[in-house]
Amino acid sequence: MRALLTGNEAVARGAYEAGVKLASGYPGAPSTEVMESISSYKEVYSEWSTNEKVALEVAIGASFAGYRSFAVMKTVGLNVASDALMFAAGSQINGGLVIVVSDDVGRSSGDDYNDCRFYGQNAAVPILEPSDSQEAKDFMKLAFEISEEFSTPVILRLTSVTCKTKSLVEVDESYVYQQVENHKYDFSFQRTMITTMMTGIKNPTSPKLAKYYNNFTGTMRKLEDESNQLDINKLELDSKEIGVITAGVAYSYVKEALPEASVLKLGMINPLPRKLIKEIASYVKTLYVIEEGQNVLERNIKNIGVNVIGEELFPRFPEMIRLTPDIIEEKIIPGITKNKPREDVPFRLPMNCAGCSHLFVYHVLKKHKIKASIDITCGIIGAFPHVDAFRNAKCMGSAIGVAHGYNVLTKNPEQYVAVIGDGGFWNTGISGLINLVYNSGNSTVIIMDNSCVAMTGGQCCPSSGFGINYKPENNIEISDICKAVGIKDVAVIDPYNVDELEDVILKAVKSEGNSVVVVKKECITAFKPKRTGKCQVKQDSCSKCKLCLKIGCLAIERKVNAEGDEVKINGDICMGCKLCTNVCKRGAIEYVQE
Amino acid sequence: MCKNEGKNLIICGVGGQGIVLFGKILGQFLINKGYELKISDVVGLGQRGGNVECHFRYSNKPIMSPLIKVGEADYIISFEQTETLRNAHYLKDDGLIITSTFEMSSPTVNVEIEKDMEGNKTEIIKELGRNTFIIDVAKYSDTDINISQMANVIMLGFYSSFMGYDDSEMIEVMRKTINPKFIDSNIKAYELGKQICNEQKVAVVK
Ligand SMILES: Cc1ncc(C[n+]2csc(CCOP(=O)(O)OP(=O)(O)O)c2C)c(N)n1
Ligand code: SF4
Ligand code: SF4
Ligand code: SF4
Numbered sequence: 113m114r115a116l117l118t119g120n121e122a123v124a125r126g127a128y129e130a131g132v133k134l135a136s137g138y139p140g141a142p143s144t145e146v147m148e149s150i151s152s153y154k155e156v157y158s159e160w161s162t163n164e165k166v167a168l169e170v171a172i173g174a175s176f177a178g179y180r181s182f183a184v185m186k187t188v189g190l191n192v193a194s195d196a197l198m199f200a201a202g203s204q205i206n207g208g209l210v211i212v213v214s215d216d217v218g219r220s221s222g223d224d225y226n227d228c229r230f231y232g233q234n235a236a237v238p239i240l241e242p243s244d245s246q247e248a249k250d251f252m253k254l255a256f257e258i259s260e261e262f263s264t265p266v267i268l269r270l271t272s273v274t275c276k277t278k279s280l281v282e283v284d285e286s287y288v289y290q291q292v293e294n295h296k297y298d299f300s301f302q303r304t305m306i307t308t309m310m311t312g313i314k315n316p317t318s319p320k321l322a323k324y325y326n327n328f329t330g331t332m333r334k335l336e337d338e339s340n341q342l343d344i345n346k347l348e349l350d351s352k353e354i355g356v357i358t359a360g361v362a363y364s365y366v367k368e369a370l371p372e373a374s375v376l377k378l379g380m381i382n383p384l385p386r387k388l389i390k391e392i393a394s395y396v397k398t399l400y401v402i403e404e405g406q407n408v409l410e411r412n413i414k415n416i417g418v419n420v421i422g423e424e425l426f427p428r429f430p431e432m433i434r435l436t437p438d439i440i441e442e443k444i445i446p447g448i449t450k451n452k453p454r455e456d457v458p459f460r461l462p463m464n465c466a467g468c469s470h471l472f473v474y475h476v477l478k479k480h481k482i483k484a485s486i487d488i489t490c491g492i493i494g495a496f497p498h499v500d501a502f503r504n505a506k507c508m509g510s511a512i513g514v515a516h517g518y519n520v521l522t523k524n525p526e527q528y529v530a531v532i533g534d535g536g537f538w539n540t541g542i543s544g545l546i547n548l549v550y551n552s553g554n555s556t557v558i559i560m561d562n563s564c565v566a567m568t569g570g571q572c573c574p575s576s577g578f579g580i581n582y583k584p585e586n587n588i589e590i591s592d593i594c595k596a597v598g599i600k601d602v603a604v605i606d607p608y609n610v611d612e613l614e615d616v617i618l619k620a621v622k623s624e625g626n627s628v629v630v631v632k633k634e635c636i637t638a639f640k641p642k643r644t645g646k647c648q649v650k651q652d653s654c655s656k657c658k659l660c661l662k663i664g665c666l667a668i669e670r671k672v673n674a675e676g677d678e679v680k681i682n683g684d685i686c687m688g689c690k691l692c693t694n695v696c697k698r699g700a701i702e703y704v705q706e
Numbered sequence: 707m708c709k710n711e712g713k714n715l716i717i718c719g720v721g722g723q724g725i726v727l728f729g730k731i732l733g734q735f736l737i738n739k740g741y742e743l744k745i746s747d748v749v750g751l752g753q754r755g756g757n758v759e760c761h762f763r764y765s766n767k768p769i770m771s772p773l774i775k776v777g778e779a780d781y782i783i784s785f786e787q788t789e790t791l792r793n794a795h796y797l798k799d800d801g802l803i804i805t806s807t808f809e810m811s812s813p814t815v816n817v818e819i820e821k822d823m824e825g826n827k828t829e830i831i832k833e834l835g836r837n838t839f840i841i842d843v844a845k846y847s848d849t850d851i852n853i854s855q856m857a858n859v860i861m862l863g864f865y866s867s868f869m870g871y872d873d874s875e876m877i878e879v880m881r882k883t884i885n886p887k888f889i890d891s892n893i894k895a896y897e898l899g900k901q902i903c904n905e906q907k908v909a910v911v912k
Binding site: 114244272364441450451456457458464465658670682684685 | 742757788
């Protein structure tokens with residue numbers, strides 16, 4: 113049967129058909145759906161872990177126990193998990209161990225510039241890259257086989273378009289799940305231990321030493337050799353003029369834009385098949401490398417002494433944030449012209465949902481000119497110019513550490529406040545909080561407890577009250593943790609009581625020593641609360657001062673018509689949270705019960 | 707089974723308009739007809755209020771790129787007029803636009819860090835000089851259908867009627883895709899879309 117699957121769903125299906133026993137991960141676009149999909153298979157144990165490093169460690173443990181296992185994360189997550197990867201690489205592997213990593217390239221706006229291939233190369237582990245859903249499924253199965261045969265973790269690299277594109281995939285309906293086990297080693301040591309033993313003791317005779325000997329460089333060389341015969345590395349010789357080395361979804365763009373070109377399609381991008389590369393290089397006159405993300409393939413190919421055109425034609429920034437078939441045609445086909453997008457269409461910056469708790473915190477911070485650093489959360493929208501509530505925004509889990517570092521050095525009585533989501537708090541922020549106590553800091557931390565990891569679509573976290581392996585007795589209250597680690601001043605507040613929220617935050621900021629304010633309100637999108645009323649603008653009282661537009665609420669709009677500006681509230685999406693009635697000094701916004 | 711060779715569709719609008727569901731239903735309908743298919747959902751930056759574009763390709767031959775090339779879309783089906791204009795360059799010379807007059811102002815325009823386009827967007831769309839169907843969904847706001855929540859299925863009804871698709875087959879797919887709790891209201895919205903299409907047999911051409 114052929115089923116319409118996204119790349120993400122196909123990865124999950126491939127893992128299932130490979131007899132995987134454990135899936136762990138941490139949410140992150142564009143691969144969040146892999147976990148959501150695998151957790152629907154009852155035979156597979158799955159978990160959202162507290163962060164990516166833990167997720168990978170869990171998969172490493174399950175693999176050591178002999179079961180096929182995988183961890184899934186986006187590449188910024190692999191930044192967090194990279195230490196776990198570096199120390200799994202080169203160690204003895206039992207059950208196949210795959211790390212599914214997604215690079216967020218190719219989004220309609222922006223690119224986080226992280227390219228997971230750098231990690232794969234640094235760790236010296238194989239990397240596979242599928243170009244559509246069918247390959248996503250097939251390569252996932254192959255990844256487990258390579259992992260076991262060559263005793264190495266394998267990275268499956270996905271990029272946004274592959275993750276998010278649905279296409280038809282052959283699914284074997286008669287497949288009956290069977291877990292696959294592989295138990296070769298009773299020991300698995302990190303490679304520094306292995307190299308210490310192997311390079312130190314040159315003539316091993318004691319049987320006690322055997323378990324430390326693992327010729328991981330030899331296995332990688334063997335894989336490099338075999339990569340020239342691997343089915344997923346395909347040489348399609350055609351035109352003698354133009355040749356392209358490519359991988360992933362870029363392959364489908366190349367086939368569309370340059371149907372006559374000779375193509376080397378790499379299914380495995382680390383290690384590289386040297387013979388195939390040299391073969392295409394000697395066959396064509398001009399050889400290009402077309403790849404999504406950074407110019408990783410290009411550099412590696414140049415390193416083996418083959419001259420290719422890449423970056424010089426496809427500069428990454430600002431020209432080519434996103435690769436498309438159009439870009440390939442424009443760069444390579446002489447004289448081609450393309451329709452251009454209009455320049456006068458306004459850009460859409462992201463907004464928080466109407467009624468979102470983050471808006472209330474922006475409001476209080478701005479009203480009292482409190483300086484704050486924001487974490488990676490839906491609250492980061494507050495750092496964009498249309499809201500303008502924060503002065504500092506860094507990586508996930510960072511806000512507390514950043515605020516502490518600032519506060520500990522400045523004599524400034526105005527303290528930087530840290531604002532962090534519940535997801536970010538559990539991910540790595542909690543270490544920052546313990547550090548505050550440990551080093552006798554003096555900072556205020558606002559934790560946005562919206563009962564989920566919202567920005568990625570409302571996944572669970574340790575305090576969310578639901579989850580894949582949830583038990584009510586194991587739910588952890590954030591305020592309890594804060595008190596337990598030694599924060600004396602902890603307040604919990606419902607932000608819809610705006611006046612109280614304001615008092616609590618001001619008190620916390622002024623207090624001596626560390627303080628935490630837990631802002632508790634469920635995420636609107638994930639929990640879809642029923643509203644009891646909505647707000648509207650009384651046009652005859654409105655002075656068009658536009659203060660309400662600065663709240664950042666999606667429901668409040670400015671329309672320009674013949675009479676000039678009109679400020680309106682979209683009644684379809686207003687949640688009736690009344691924040692705007694608090695902001696409007698002229699009382700022009702009224703709340704109407706439903 | 708496959709009546710035509712296939713088409714390239716750009717389906718666009720803003721977050722929350724149900725574009726992904728539109729693609730899902732139409733996709734399943736076309737699979738049943740035996741087509742090859744690639745549907746790529748490209749969601750813009752971050753959260754709510756961002757633009758959403760779906761590149762939807764079906765063909766009786768294998769499809770390579772999931773992204774449609776500029777100037778190669780047969781139809782633009784748009785749920786929001788600013789997005790119609792953002793994507794207009796994708797249209798073929800003889801391509802067709804089906805657009806709602808719904809408009810959600812951009813946050814950057816709201817707070818005046820960016821200027822809006824000059825003039826009325828519906829008029830600008832007409833001036834593109836393409837075959838265009840303009841659907842004023844708000845005109846039907848006094849029906850018992852929640853227009854803002856059902857815009858996707860209304861558009862589906864319109865498109866289905868325009869393409870001459872078999873309603874019972876499409877409704878069958880809807881039944882399999884949509885939560886049974888909401889299916890009746892969705893079928894009503896679908897019927898409304900068909901009715902709008904019948905009222906508006908001729909496209910606006912400038
Ligand atoms: C290390 C890392 N992992 C994952 C992500 C992807 N990510 C972006 S926002 C976000 C959700 C944050 O959730 P939370 O802190 O609860 O804030 P909320 O969105 O709920 O306000 C995630 C997981 C990331 N940016 N960095
Ligand atoms: S998804 Fe939830 S947390 Fe994010 S903006 Fe919407 S309501 Fe706020
Ligand atoms: S804050 Fe009040 S007076 Fe000012 S624009 Fe908004 S509704 Fe009108
Ligand atoms: S009450 Fe005001 S601030 Fe709250 S959702 Fe409605 S328009 Fe937005």
